[in-house]
Amino acid sequence: MGHNQAMSRIRILNPKTRLGRFFLGWALVIGGIFGFLPILGFWMLPFGLFILSVDYAFARRWRRRLQIWIGQWQRRKERRARRARRQLGKLPPPPAPEIE
Template sequence: MSDAERDQERERRLGLLIRRLPEGFQRMIRRLRQPSARWLRIPAGVLLIIGSIFSILPVFGLWMLPLGIVLLADDVPVLQRATDRVLEWIERRRPHWMGLAPNSR
């Protein structure tokens, strides 16, 4: 699979997951994922990952970890490959998380 095809697959899978978020979060995540928002995306990703450490507190949670990693993956190639594998696994094993019917692709 070429890099362009891999990028398209990642975008498709992330788009499916983003559609599952509440409307306000969808807009925020789409805005942060734009190439021009790199200066904001990297600190936001780091803060989300750090915030996940405090998941025992009411406002923070483990949900912050994957979101932070996905935001950083746009700028860190090692994280891109890892998120690609996780997104592929989710689509294969837990398609309902992406809003897909079981066994659909």
């Protein structure tokens, strides 16, 4: 196993040879197309394109766009979490329950 690829926090180790990446990538893409069948799944399609992205420009462009989108999504999520944590200290205490 050779080419180490990363997508966000996930790392995948690809086959060393171009021929190995070719067969594994296209097998996953074809399996993903037939994802409605038992055993195969639609999850195979993006993984196949991810493996093919080492050698093929069409898959590389797809991967780069996805990486940018995931990075922006993670930054927005972290910003919202920081803002929520900051505002937690500024909130008034919850009202006391009414006892009748």
